[in-house]
Amino acid sequence: xxxxxxxxxxxxxxIGGFVDxxxxxxxxxxxxxxxxxxxxxxxxxxxxxxxxxxxxxxxxTLTKRPVFDLVRERLGARMAFANLGASFFIxxxxxxxxxxxxxxAIELVTSVNYLFLIPLVALLVWIVIWRVxxxxxxxxxxxxxxxxxxxAVAVWRFGHWHLLMHSATHPTVPTGEGIPTYFxxxxxxxxxxxxxxxVFFFSSGAVEERWTPKDLLVExxxxxxxxxxxxxLSLAIMATATVLYQPRGIExxxxxxxxxxxxxxxxxxxxxxxxxxxFAATFAAALETALSAGYTVAQFFGWxxxxxxxxxxxxxxxxxxxxxxxxxxxxxxxxIDPIKVTEYxxxxxxxxxxxxYFPILVVSNDPxxxxxxxxxxxxNALASVYLVLLLVVAAATIPLMIGTKAGA
Amino acid sequence: xxxxxxxxxxxxxxxxxxxxTTTRAHAGTAADAAHAMVAVIETAGLxxxxxxxxxxxxxxxPVLLAEAEEDGTAIRDAFDAIQPxxxxxxxxxxxxxxxxxxxxxxxxxxxxxxRRDAMQQLGSVGLDLRRTSDALRxxxxxxx
Numbered sequence: 001x002x003x004x005x006x007x008x009x010x011x012x013x014x015i016g017g018f019v020d021x022x023x024x025x026x027x028x029x030x031x032x033x034x035x036x037x038x039x040x041x042x043x044x045x046x047x048x049x050x051x052x053x054x055x056x057x058x059x060x061t062l063t064k065r066p067v068f069d070l071v072r073e074r075l076g077a078r079m080a081f082a083n084l085g086a087s088f089f090i091x092x093x094x095x096x097x098x099x100x101x102x103x104x105a106i107e108l109v110t111s112v113n114y115l116f117l118i119p120l121v122a123l124l125v126w127i128v129i130w131r132v133x134x135x136x137x138x139x140x141x142x143x144x145x146x147x148x149x150x151x152a153v154a155v156w157r158f159g160h161w162h163l164l165m166h167s168a169t170h171p172t173v174p175t176g177e178g179i180p181t182y183f184x185x186x187x188x189x190x191x192x193x194x195x196x197x198x199v200f201f202f203s204s205g206a207v208e209e210r211w212t213p214k215d216l217l218v219e220x221x222x223x224x225x226x227x228x229x230x231x232x233l234s235l236a237i238m239a240t241a242t243v244l245y246q247p248r249g250i251e252x253x254x255x256x257x258x259x260x261x262x263x264x265x266x267x268x269x270x271x272x273x274x275x276x277x278x279f280a281a282t283f284a285a286a287l288e289t290a291l292s293a294g295y296t297v298a299q300f301f302g303w304x305x306x307x308x309x310x311x312x313x314x315x316x317x318x319x320x321x322x323x324x325x326x327x328x329x330x331x332x333x334x335x336i337d338p339i340k341v342t343e344y345x346x347x348x349x350x351x352x353x354x355x356x357y358f359p360i361l362v363v364s365n366d367p368x369x370x371x372x373x374x375x376x377x378x379x380n381a382l383a384s385v386y387l388v389l390l391l392v393v394a395a396a397t398i399p400l401m402i403g404t405k406a407g408a
Numbered sequence: 409x410x411x412x413x414x415x416x417x418x419x420x421x422x423x424x425x426x427x428x429t430t431t432r433a434h435a436g437t438a439a440d441a442a443h444a445m446v447a448v449i450e451t452a453g454l455x456x457x458x459x460x461x462x463x464x465x466x467x468x469x470p471v472l473l474a475e476a477e478e479d480g481t482a483i484r485d486a487f488d489a490i491q492p493x494x495x496x497x498x499x500x501x502x503x504x505x506x507x508x509x510x511x512x513x514x515x516x517x518x519x520x521x522x523r524r525d526a527m528q529q530l531g532s533v534g535l536d537l538r539r540t541s542d543a544l545r546x547x548x549x550x551x552x
Contacts, residue, residue, distance in 0.1 A: 111467035111523075248450040249443065253479070256472045260454055267463040275465070 007218070011226045012138040012284055013053070013202045015145030018230030019237070020094070020285035021101030021255060022342025023192045024278070027234045028252040030185050031241025036164050037171035039235060041186040045193025046231035048386050052194070052357050053202050054223040055364040055375065055383070060203035061211040061219055063369050067203045067360060068299035074359035083355040084300045088293060090352065091197050093345035095289035096328040099125065100338035101282035104255045108275060115333050122329035125286045129321060134208045134307045137287060144280035146229075150273035152236040154265035158243045167242060184404045187397055188343065191350030193231065194390075197292040199356060204295040208308045216373070240265075253339060293324035343406065351397040353390045361387060427491050434490070434497045438504050439552035441487040442544040445480060445511050449541045452476040452515055456534040459522055473519040480515045484508040504547055511540045 030038045060066050068087075072080040102121045103114035128137060155164070173182045202222075211219060240261035241252060252258070259278060262270035291307075298305035298317040305317040332338065361383050364375050375383065428434040455472040458464045487508060492501045514537050521530040 108468050108471050109466035111471055244454070248447070248454075250447045250450045250454075251444075254472075254475045256468070256475060257451060259468070260451075260458070260472065263458045263463050263465075263468070264454060267458075267461075268465050271458075271463070271465050271468060275468070 007222045007225050008135075008138045008142040011146065011222075011229060012142030013198055013205065013222075013288065014226040014230030015142055015148070015233075015281050015284050018193060018227070019145070019148055019233050019281045020342065021097050021104075021282050021338060022094070022346050023234060024237055024258045024281070025252060025255060025339050026185070026188050026192055026343060026346065027237040028241040028245070028258050030189060031238035032245035032250055032252045033177060034171075034174060034182060034185065035242045035246055036167035036235075036238060037173070037182070038186055038189055039168040039238070040171060041189040042193060042231055042234050042238070044389075045190045046228055047382075048190070048389075049194045049198060050223050050227050051379065051383055051386060052360055053199055053227060054220060055360050055379075056199045056203040057206050057211075057219045057223060058216065058373060059360065059364050059369065060206040061215060062213060062371070062373055063363075064207055065369075066207055066295065066299055067199050067356065068296045070363045071356065071359045072300055074362050075355070079355075080300060083352070084296055086348075086352045087196050087200070087296055087356065090195075090345045090349045091200075091289050091292050091296070092324060092328060093341050093348075094195075094197065095286060095293065095324060096331045096336070097338040097342035097345065098282050098286035098289055099325070099328050100332045101255060101342075102279060102286055103332070104338070105275060105279040105282055108256055108259065115335060118329050118332045121286070122325050122332075125283070125290055126322060126325050128283075128287060129290060129307070130311065130318070134205070138205070141280050141284040141287065145277055145284055147273045148233050148236075148277035148281060150262050150266065150270050150277065151240055152232065154262045154270060155236050155239040155243070157265040158240070158261075160243050164239050164242060178404065180400055181404045181407055183396070184347075184400045184407045187350050187393055187400060188346050188407070189234075190393060191346045191348075191353070191397075193234070194353055194357075195346065195349045196352060196356040197289055197349075199360070200292045200295050201288045204291070204299075204306065208306050210308065213373075255339070290321050290325050290328075294318065294321040347397055347401055347406070351394045354387060354394055357390060358387060427493070429493050431494055431497050434493050435500060435551040437490060438487070438500050439548045441483055441508065442504060442548040442551070444483050445508055446541050446544045446548065448476050448480045448483065448515070449511060449537050449544070452518055453534060453537060453541075455522075456518060456530055456537075460527060460531055460534070467523075470519060470522040473515065473522050477512065477515040477519050480508075480512045484512050500551065507540060507543050507547065511537070511544070514540060 056067050059070065071083055075083060099118055099121050100114060103117035106112070106117050106121070107114040173179055206219065237258060244261045244264060245252060255278065259271060259274045262274035294317045295305055297320045298314070303316045304314040306314060311318050363369055365380065367374055428437050452473055455469045455476070459469040488505055492498050514533055518530060518533045518537065521533055
């Protein structure tokens with residue numbers, strides 16, 4: 001139990017990062033359209049985020065400097081400012097979608113239109129950030145988000161293992177779908193798994209939790225348990241859609257459809273679990289993105305930041321967080337489609353990945369910062385392969401988005 | 409669903425450049441609309457099934473059905489806004505338009521029944537939707 005509590009930062013980051021509103025719908029849509037044929041993209045994404053989140057957490061633990069601090073130092077102020085602009089914009093879109101996602105989750109059980117609930121949710125997000133301790137926040141929402149495991153139980157209940165395994169190990173592009181669309185979805189899933197706010201949040205969280213070199217084992221456990229767990233939940237969502245939706249030709253475009261398989265397979269209890277899980281996951285993602293907005297701006301400008309100091313000691317950090325939440329709520333109540341917003345933010349984040357991950361790789365190899373904890377050869381080789389992959393993905397993202405009309 | 413509806417809407421709003429210019433293209437658009445509506449009905453059918461078996465909670469099924477109705481309305485409106493390229497396409501338009509209208513009406517009835525917790529009526533609408541789905545599949549098969 002103590003270990004479980006210690007890895008809640010990783011679980012919270014992964015739940016909020018992997019299974020936010022956009023990921024849930026993207027995974028379900030992938031399953032409905034391509035079966036398990038994009039499993040490999042999720043696995044590639046999980047390995048990539050484990051690799052770079054571990055590096056960023058290790059760097060933050062040893063140097064007390066989170067990712068964006070390093071981005072500015074290594075890329076220079078001008079390049080880092082461009083990265084800040086892109087990251088902040090993508091993060092803001094995601095925050096908008098998550099606040100709307102929480103409201104939609106509440107709508108599913110209350111029938112109150114989600115647009116009326118958005119201001120209330122925004123207020124709740126701010127209150128939690130303002131009042132609740134970082135560790136308490138991550139434990140409550142990280143662990144509640146684990147209720148989404150009910151979707152894995154639903155997969156087990158449905159059976160069809162042979163179909164799922166065959167679809168995962170023999171990926172094909174179904175009739176009626178184009179190869180560019182297939183790769184567009186692959187990029188979306190990779191972007192969802194490796195979205196930059198995960199490392200901003202995770203590395204800042206390591207500083208918030210005051211990890212020391214003695215906590216490096218906890219840091220690794222967080223990464224190597226938390227993130228694969230997020231990946232497993234993504235695959236469970238994809239699998240339920242493969243079994244239930246693909247044979248019926250159903251396309252997924254609503255959050256409610258993510259919950260439906262749990263109800264079909266497990267009845268009311270399954271539905272209750274999945275709805276609480278969706279609420280917790282979207283709320284966790286709203287907290288992560290709101291905090292990440294403050295983290296990135298404050299770290300870029302060198303302001304005092306974090307929840308580990310009193311709000312009066314980090315006023316500009318909290319101001320950025322509050323303004324971001326208010327603006328996201330205002331954008332949300334314009335009835336902009338939150339699913340589309342987050343799908344675009346995922347894809348756009350794929351285009352910005354190298355700018356975030358390159359400085360992490362450089363610093364984690366610098367003995368002046370890392371001492372004996374610099375990357376090993378295997379880590380460097382794998383990280384270099386990923387960096388090349390991310391460059392290819394970054395170059396291909398926008399043309400594929402235009403060419404496929406965003407996967408239409 | 410929204411993607412297809414948006415694509416159809418884009419066709420409708422995009423003036424002559426994106427309007428189908430041949431009978432075949434129009435038939436293809438009609439088949440796509442029929443396919444999209446079948447998918448919406450299938451989702452609604454699953455919702456009705458869990459409501460009938462008391463596997464739902466709170467207002468989950470009514471909300472699910474309201475979304476299905478919204479998607480169905482978007483599909484119908486988008487198809488209705490498409491200009492048939494030649495007079496011989498009018499038959500396809502009026503035939504499919506009528507079925508899409510029936511589907512939307514049934515989805516509305518399903519949502520109303522679910523909100524009233526009227527399970528018997530909901531089951532009856534479920535059967536009607538099944539028949540409409542079969543009719544749409546026939547159209548899709550014929551035109552696709």
